[in-house]
Structure formats: C-alpha cells, structure tokens
Amino acid sequence: MKDYLKKDEWKIIEEGFNPSFNRISESIFSLGNGRFGQRANFEETYSGDTLQGHYLAGIYYPDKTRVGWWKNGYPEYFAKVLNAPNWTGIRFDIDGEVFDLSKCEVNDFKRILDMKNGVLERSCEAKLKSGRIVKIHSKRFCSIANDNIACIRYSFKAVNFADPIQITPYIDGDVMNEDTNYDEKFWEPISETADEHQAFIITETKKTAFQVCTGMQILIEKNGDQIDADNKSFTKDKYAEIAINTRIKDDQEIVVYKYVANITSENHPKNELQTICKKEVEAAAANGFNQLLADHQNAWAKKWEESDIIIEGDVAAQQGIRFNIFQLNQTYTGEDERLNIGPKGFTGEKYGGSTYWDTEAYCIPFYLSTADQRVARNLLVYRYKHLQKAIENATKLGFKDGAALYPMVTMNGEECHNEWEITFEEIHRNGAIAYAVFDYIRYTNDENYLTEYGLELLIGIARFWSQRVHFSNPKQKYVIHGVTGPNEYENNVNNNWYTNFVAVWCLKYTMYAINYVKSNAPAKFESISEKIKFYEVTETKVWKDIVEKMYFPVDTEKQIFLQQENFLDKEIIQVKDLPNEDRPIHQKWSWDRILRSCFIKQADVLQGIYFFEDAFDVETIQRNFRFYEPLTVHESSLSPCVHAILAAKIGDYDKAYEMYLRTARLDLDDYNNDTEDGCHITSMAGTWMAVVKGFGGMRIENDMLCFTPYLPSKWKGYSFKIRFRNRLLHIQVNQSGTSIRKVAGDELTIKVKDKDIRLVRDQSIQC
C-alpha cells in the first residue's frame, strides 16, 4: 500500500520525482479514448525504469504459447495486446547532452491527471549533469471527440544557459512487449516517409497482418515564433523523425506541438491508411491544440454528466470513484462490437488477452447504467459472434453436438490460456456469459435480444452443461467433477456450489428462452433449430432431469452452501488469525499450501448469491456471508465489491464500507503491489457497483427498478445518475434522506425502500 498521490476531487496529483514509483505512475496516469491509449511514459528520453506501452484496440499478436508440460487441449498461442508504435517521443539534445530525467537533479516535479478534462500534464525543473537547468511542461490528451487523434504540447525552457539545441519529435515502431514469450518483436516495417513537418510510418503485425499507420505533424515555436528553418527528416525501418536545430538561451521557451493520428486496418483499407492519417493530422494541426482540447473537454463533460458519482465529505473516496469511472470510460466506448475490455485496458500489457468473464460479471452492469444500452448490447454481440469458436473449443475438449465452452481468455474467440486447472476447469465462465444475457434483458427489457442472438448462444451453453455433468451412483444425483470455481485458490474440485448452481440456472433460463422465442417468433425458432440441429424434446428432457436432480453441497448443521463438497474437511482458520507476514498468500505460500488451505481468493458462493439474490432469503445470505467473509483474502481485485454489495444487503454497513474502500483506491494506493503492471480496469466497474448496488441498493425486482439507499457514516452525501430504459435518473442520498429526479425520459414507477415512487416530470422527489 502506497500513499504518495495527493487527494483531490477531480485530479490525480503526483508531487516530487520518485523514480522507484515511476512504473506505478505510468499506469495510473495513463490516457485512452477507447480506440487507443498509452501509459504515462515521458515524451523525452528516459533511461530510468519504465514500462513503455502504447496500445491500439483490437490489434493483437498470437504469441506462441509458452508451457512447461504440454497437455492435450492447450491452445497454440496466447493472443496478446500489443505494445504499438510509440507516438509520444520527443528527444532534446543540448549541445550533445541528451535531456533525460534519470540523469538530472529534478525539482518541482509535478504530474497531474485532470480527469474532468481527460488531460495529462507534467512539469518540472531539471538540472543536467552539465549544470544546465531547464524547465519543462507537457500536456497531452487522446481525443475522445475524434478518436483517431492525439495531441501533445511540450514546452522546454532554458534557465541558465545559451547553447545549440536539437529537438527531435519522432515515431518509433521498433518496440517490444516486455512479456513476449520468446523475446520476439511483433512488428514488421512496411513504409516510412517524412518531410519537414510530417512523418508517417506503416507497420504490420507478424502473423495477424494488422497494419497501422502512425503519423505526426509538428509545429515548433521559440518564444512564440514558429521555427521551421532547418527541419531535417530521417527514417529507417519502423522509425521516422523530424529534427530541428536551433539555439536556445536564458529564459527562452521552445514549444513543440505534436499532432498525431493512429489509423489501423481494422477500420480502413490498407492502401488508404496513410492518406487518411495524413488528412487527420493536417486537420488536427489546422484546428490547433486549443480547439482540439476544447472539443475533447466538451466530450468529457458529456460523459461525466451521465456517469459521474459525487461523494461529499470524503475527498479520497471521491477521487477513487472518479478515477475508476474515468478509466472505464477511457477504455471502452461501446462503439465497436469487435472490441472488449481488457483487464488492464490501455494501461499495461499484463494478462495479454482482451476478454475475461470480468466483462460479463462486472463491466456490463456499469455500462448498462451509464451509457446507451447499445453499449452493453455490443458486449453481448461480441460473444454471440464467437459462438462458433466456443463450439470448436468444446469439441477440442471432447464435447459434441454443438456444445459451446467459451474461452477463459480471448481476443478473437479462441482460447488463449494454458493452465489446465483454469482453461479446462474454470468453466463457470460459461454461466456468466449466459447470465449477462439475462442481466441485460432484465435491465433493458429488450427481450427481442433472445430471438436475435440470445437463444442460440444459450442452447450452446446448455448443451455444454448437459454433457459436463454425470450421474453419481452413490449420490443418486447429477454432479460436476473437476472444476475451478471463481475462487481460483481451489483447483480441480468436485461440485463447486457456484458452478453447479449456475449450470442449473443456465438450463432453466435456456428453456425459458426457448419458450419465449417459440411463442414470439416461431419462424425464427424453427430456423435456429434447423441451423443448430436442435432436438427440443429429447434435449430438454435431459436438461429437466438435470435441473431436478442436481447435487448441491450444503452443510445442514451450519445451514450454509458449501463451496465444494469437501470444503469442511479442511482446516478452517480465519483470515484474521493469519500472521501478517503470510499475506498476500499468493506471494508468500507455495501453491499446494494455498490449495489445501480454506482461504478464498474471491467471492465464490457469495458470487452466486450476488448473481441470484432473489432466490435466497436474507437469513440465508447472512449465514453464508458470515461464514465465508472471514475466510476470504480478497487477493482478486474482483472480490471486495461483491462482498460490499452483500454486506450492505444484510445491513453490515461497516463491512460494506471496509470492502468499498478496498476496491475504490486499489490502484491509486497500489494496494496489491502490482499497479506498476497496469490498472485493474475491469474491477473498477466493481467499485461503481459497490456504490450504486451496495450503498444505493439498486436492484431490478419484478421488472421494477428499486433502491434501498444507505449513507455511509463517513460521508455527507453521494449522488449518481442511472440510465434505465431510456430514462435518465439522478439519485441523491444525504443525511436528510434520498431524493430521486427523473432528468429525461418517460414516466416511470420505481421503488425506494419498498415504497413505489411515480416519477412523472423532471423534479426531485424526496423519499
């Protein structure tokens, strides 16, 4: 846990230069616009410790799998988010001395991420080895008004010298991933062109053959006057630069404007990339930095208008929640159904692949409530489009007749991960993908989605479950052997309660969907059945039998669901009784010790109760929460939010607040000592849920939006906006109670604390 960032409601502020925190700050101060993004690497040369990272959505590389001991069914490659051409670089040589903060005495260092406006600023005074003192100030953004472009304004001031200086803005595609499996570079050069003001490189990924044109137009001023006299361009493979030689003296300021565009073959024909890129940088330069910034800020203002959460009386909490909302909005905008949400977004390369069950279990609720419902729908369609690959994946593992197993980690629908206990056994992900369909429809009422896409996907998943169970003779029940539940600290267990529960739920929901589509679109039902050779009677007969006779491990004495059937055979110790030096156990203990222990990485039984809360009375939730919470180490970032929501549900508000704190500032405070690898983007949606579903108590019950708000005692108040079925609602909770305002959309009846409230016009209603 670190505490080196200043608390501020709208800004993340780092004061003082601490190279050992540089990788962490590079993660936290990352920028993105849904289409591309990059870590907060310095523009100028930096020879200190840094993780260089520029990323382009959807541009990946299938890195050959690295495995110690191959097992049948493993994938051949791991599709990796690629470190893409570096477009931020600007080099400064003062009479041959390279300006490099790691070789300077640095004063007044300040880095600010202005979340309101989506802008990264940095300033400092630096004394070079030679004694020269410079002052720099940089400001950059990735435009969300035009997601092709980004701009940098970089000012460089001489304080105490007069010397020749060379300024070299460049684009460098000769980059690597730190996590490459075989020390390979993933990019091939295609072309490089440069003149006095513009430079373009086109690079192509090996194997996947994605092409990217990265271009820049530059403008350099000295004390306000444009200086273009001696610009010299230079190119080599995957690299282009424009160098300006001038002199600088005391108090003179050089300002570099770098207008950049990233254009990829995902969205444009390969032969037009450079033409489009050139148009974009020229248009950007013509508009100028201030205009582009203004457009960008306006776009952010709109986003905040709809997705902001305001917390009064707690700056740290306010900063934390805004940081999470900011990063989520930077990462995914929902405009492209081929894209998804990587666990690190544009902030790092770890976990390489893009899509985990995080999307369905944690992110969809956030986007459902804070963006047009088309955004969440696109995340669903993404999976529908991968259905064939999921069927191929299941076939590879020995399943048949159209059974679908979605991958644990994927980019294009193919499985990337290669640990048997995860890849083959963490099959509950299939349940979360089905659940997301239900969750989306429950929230939006867009039941037509079942007809269009949902049913086919659900049948594939139901077929998988019906083949994955077997009938146990001793138990006279269906069982599911050899799984890893959400708690990855137990592997290869039998009858994980969560997995069994979600499997049965999937079968039931699929049968509901069949009936719905049959009644509402019989022709479509016929055509789907024919397409996927679905034999309703015989197949659903088996499903019904499984639904009826599934085994659920329970302890009748404690009256709790058992995480897996042998759970109580373990030595039960509470987390509070673990010596501090043993934590986090995933760093301190060997794997077998973790597996044998009762310690839970993340909500498992409780994840199921969270998903299917309606199915359980409050006493059941309480008993299970009180048993499992003390055993949970929350070493997954996805855990505390679920515990926060359930704690609030059962009225354990102190625990809810404790859990909320743990998730809200996870990255800002580097709670798990791993922010240097990137931010925990998907778990940020969990933080949002902890406020809205936890403290706000938001639920859909009986097709009605409900709230049971609670005000944490440390807060003066909080408020958030919710989109719901084409309405926009504003919910405000403070010491005098809850007030609800319908900002936009038709009349609506909602429930607040079990009381029906009719929202007719745009006015606050105190409840």
Place this chain on the structure above:
Amino acid sequence: MKDYLKKDEWKIIEEGFNPSFNRISESIFSLGNGRFGQRANFEETYSGDTLQGHYLAGIYYPDKTRVGWWKNGYPEYFAKVLNAPNWTGIRFDIDGEVFDLSKCEVNDFKRILDMKNGVLERSCEAKLKSGRIVKIHSKRFCSIANDNIACIRYSFKAVNFADPIQITPYIDGDVMNEDTNYDEKFWEPISETADEHQAFIITETKKTAFQVCTGMQILIEKNGDQIDADNKSFTKDKYAEIAINTRIKDDQEIVVYKYVANITSENHPKNELQTICKKEVEAAAANGFNQLLADHQNAWAKKWEESDIIIEGDVAAQQGIRFNIFQLNQTYTGEDERLNIGPKGFTGEKYGGSTYWDTEAYCIPFYLSTADQRVARNLLVYRYKHLQKAIENATKLGFKDGAALYPMVTMNGEECHNEWEITFEEIHRNGAIAYAVFDYIRYTNDENYLTEYGLELLIGIARFWSQRVHFSNPKQKYVIHGVTGPNEYENNVNNNWYTNFVAVWCLKYTMYAINYVKSNAPAKFESISEKIKFYEVTETKVWKDIVEKMYFPVDTEKQIFLQQENFLDKEIIQVKDLPNEDRPIHQKWSWDRILRSCFIKQADVLQGIYFFEDAFDVETIQRNFRFYEPLTVHESSLSPCVHAILAAKIGDYDKAYEMYLRTARLDLDDYNNDTEDGCHITSMAGTWMAVVKGFGGMRIENDMLCFTPYLPSKWKGYSFKIRFRNRLLHIQVNQSGTSIRKVAGDELTIKVKDKDIRLVRDQSIQC
C-alpha cells in the same frame, strides 16, 4: 506397435533400411558402459531424420525452467542430461561426394546389437547418386572392462569405382539438446589439439562448469596396410578432425580404427584431463581393437553369468527379457554413489533429469538380486547425500523443523520439475524412498544401514508426513489433502489410499528404526538427535497419534480400498468398453476429461498392495485387483509389471502373462509409440521383477527367501540367478518342476512353495 526387428535369443537384428524407423532403432541399438553411452547414430554423415545423442553420466546442465504460469515454489531450472561431444563421427568424401545413407540407394542393410558381447554392428551396400557403390561395415563398443574407452572399427569398400577419397574421423563438441528450453547451446570451448594420429577437445558446460576431454587416436588401413602419409589435422572451437586423403579403387577396403576416451572433471582434476585422455587412447591403440573387444566380452560374460534369465520355448520373450537386462547393465554399474538411473539411460534426452522414484520402486530390487549389494546401497546413499536439499525443498514449500521432501525429478538433489500437481503434490515419492531403505535391509539383512544413514533420512521423511496431514473435524481422523498418487490421471485429490498408507508406514518404520538404533548404537542415536534437533518424545507422540487415527478411504460394500475418497463418485467404465480410437487416452483426450474419468494410468492402490503385500490376505488382494485392473490403461511403462506380480500372486496366470508381455517388449515393439525418444530404462527393471517376483514368486517373508514358481503355459521353462546375502542361487523352472541350486556362498534355508529347503552344497535340489 511395430514388428520390424527379427527375433533372436541374443541379438537384436534390423534388416532393410527404413529411415522412418531410424530414431527408434537409434534408441534400441544404443550402447553404454555406466560411465558414458550413446544412441546408435551412424558414424558417417547422415542428413536424414536422426536424434543425435552422446551422454556422459553425471554431466548435466541446469536449463532455465520454461513455464507458462509461474507458481510459488517452482524451481528455477531443470537439470538436463546433456547431449555431449560426438566421438563416433567419421566422414567420407569420394571426390567431393559426401557419403550419406539418406542420399543413397541402400541394399542389404543390417544392424545387429549383440547383447551377449555388448557390440553394435552395421553393414550395407549403398549406391550413391553418382552411381558409385560402396560396402560398409562398422562395429563398435563402449568398453565395460575399462569404462573410459570406446572403439570403432569401420570398413569402407569401393565396389565399382576408382577415385580419390578423403576420410575424416572427427570429434564434435558443438552439439545441442533437442529439448533445450531456450534454444541454447550448453557447451563452451576450452581447447582443441590435433596431430596426425591424435585429437583432443576439452569442452566445458555453461553454469555447471563440468569439463570433458574427448580424445581419439586413429589408425587407417587400406587393404591391410597402414596409410598415414598425408594426415592433416584441423581444429576449431569445440571441434577437431584428422583427414586422410588417398585413392580407392574396385574392391579395395579402407578400415578405420578409432580409439576413443571420455574423461570428465567429475573424476579427475581439470588440469589433468587431456594427459589422462591421451594415456587412455594410446593404451587402447597399443592393445588393439581385438584385445579390447576380448576384454569387453569377458566382462559381459561375467555380467550375464549373474544376471541372465533364460526362457525356453519363446524366442520373443527371451529376446525381450535379455534386452531389458542388457540395457540395465549398460546404464548403471553401481560404482559411483553420485550417479543414478535416468528414465532413458544413455538412449535419449527425454525426461532430462536423472532420478525419479522409479529407482527406489523398480530398479533397486533388480540390482539387489543381480549385483553386489554395494550397488543397491550406493543408490540408497545417493538419496542420503541429498537429504539437506530435500529439507531445503520442503522448507521452500512452507514445512519446517527438518521436514524433508525429496524432489520428483533431480540430478543433484534439487527439484527440477515444475507442474504443481506433480512437484508439490506427488509426495508419495517420499514413501518410496523410505521403503527402499526397508527393502534393502529386508533383502540384505544389513541393518547397520539404519544406523549409518537410514535413520536420519527416515526422520526427515517422517517429519514431513507429520506436517503434511491435518485433522479433519467431520471425519475425526487425520487426512492428507491435495495429492497426486502414482496414478497421475488424478490430480489434487484428497486421501489417496496409497499415499495415506505409505505415510503411516513411514511413521511406523521410522519409530522402529529409532528403537533399533537406540538399542544397537545409543551413542550414534544421541549424536543424530543432537545434529538434527530431534525431540523423540514430543515428535513420536504426534506420529503415534497419526498412525492411530489416519483416515483410509474404503468402500465397505465392495470391500475395496478407494484410490481416493471420491473415487466411486465417478462414472465407472471399464477399459474394455473404451472405443479403440480413444486410446491411448493421454494422446486422444483433453486433460480434464482424463482427470474426470475413472481410468488409471498406473498401479496405485495395487502399487501399495504390492509394496506391503504381507499386510493383506489373498482375498483382499483379489478384490482390489479385480476392481482396479479393468480400470487401468497402463499408460505408464511402470504399471504392467506390478499387475503381473499381483496377478500371479492371486493365481490369475493368464493376466500375469498378458501383463508380462506388455512390459517385456515395450521398446522392441515400440508399444507406446515413443521409443524414438529413447528406451524406458527404469521400467525394464519391472520386467525383470515380473519374471522373478511374478512367475518365480520370489519374496522375503519372515526373514526368509521364498519362491512360489509358476511356469507360463507358453514356455518350456525358465531359469534365473539370484544373489542373496552373499549366496548365488540358480532357480530353474520347467514342466517337471522347480530345481534350486546354490552356486556359491554359505548354507541357507529357503522356502519353495511353503516348504523349507536347506541348501548345503552346490547341487540342484528338485522341489
């Protein structure tokens, strides 16, 4: 399964050139002398498919671990058997045309492994692209009379041409392992020297810094006359050659004698390697090929005199058992307690590390009965010397106070393997290592071994078990969670019967050993206790409690031991009901499917019953055998021998013979399609056991050697020799019964078919 080798009682014969079988033959025709060995790679250039392999006992390289997903506790490297300098190479260029069988039309190809004499021969007629026809004949051996040296006699005859020819014997240290993790070469050059008749290279392994001097002296004759005129030597890094230019014409024969020595820094000071090597090759050349061969053959005759098994009336079975005995004798001679038995011996590089539990469970009985007891003792001392490393290994995994966990795979005592389900969970290996102490003492009566080495090792192992169990509240018993038993087709199971049984046995045997040493060598007991801080009273109190309250999974209805507590919850299908195309399942099924199935890779419960047979009545053995045999796929080469022994025990002789056949010709018939990687050396000892313990029914019961011989109906008779407590016995079984002869040593009473037989002098006794 292949059947391309001719059956012969003493020889392995390949007729006809089949390049697609070349890797398999290279494995089968391997030679070794305990100190070094190599695959049957051709001497001349061969550009076809080949696995080049020369190996030196004890010379290894710590190859950086390759792992997909790192887990705490994994080792940093995997110690690999090294592909060492190639000393067999002889190149022939006929007027610039390289002689290379893969570019020839090959006739009359014949390869013979003469097991009686330990000689590899090869002959053929080959038509080159140019139309030139040559006849070659090569003969080589690795001397077991002097394990520093090896010799080749290579004859090359021109049939239909007259041309200049260059003959180039060479030594090449620029070799690689095929299975290197990061495509690294493991050898560094130290020096190369060569003159007209001798060449030496010294190479050094990276990291481990072993040095090896490989030297040769050559003699070349044409039609019987020595031709040395124009010899030219050439050296470069890690390479030396001597080239002779001459002319050859119709029917002329050139014969190359290559006298080779391999001298390593494991046995000699680095600065003397070349001096010693030079002396060795000079002495060898002075003795001449025929004399060296005679010495070598005499040494083999002695080995066969003591370890041969004769089977009458079944050539295939005779060839099979001799091949196994031959390979075991080539691999390990027991003269060096730092060495052990790699799963592939000198026949391949797969499974890299040297020592598995195979040594204790399968090889020790073979060496106990066929060699001086010092040989088996050295294998035991090997583990004693690794005790500190085993304690370090356990400490790394969170155990304490001197608990020892022996590695799954090792070279120098450190763990090499990195699959959590094996490395951390296949802990029953600790039991086999303790069992070997018991087995050795039971056989030899050398109880003093407990005092000298055994006790300290046993206490380390007992401490491990006592920490690895925990007390289950629901069961009110001690349990062992998270293990992989001998059957590696189940991972991370709870209460594997075999593991629980062997754990309790270890505790009991350690307490026996404590009492023995206390009574017989009280001072030594004190000094051991002090050295390892052993608190007898408190520690054994815990052990006794575990012994008393250990949980053993059983099925009371079927009256069988359960492989693991949830075994019967699986779907029980017999192997005979598996479709043929599904086998072997480790190649056809995904790992999760294998794990969920009831199919057993190798004897597990039955392994325990085999080890501790005395503890069970025949009915119990029968019930368990009849339940588990039909579920066992025997996809480990270590499985059928145990089933063969138990089948014979319960009188199921057809099954015993079926199992014997499966193990006896495993490599010769390439049963598992993997002989190309090398031969299954350690399982060969199992074949020997299947005959001697299975058909011969050899046991030690109540400190007495017993036999219950049975003659398989397909055989006319069989006989074998057994060393036992300084006696040499000859056991002959045929249709007229069993006869026993004491060939050497003092009087002895043994039991044959429950009848006491007193062996007084050297004469056959019919029983």
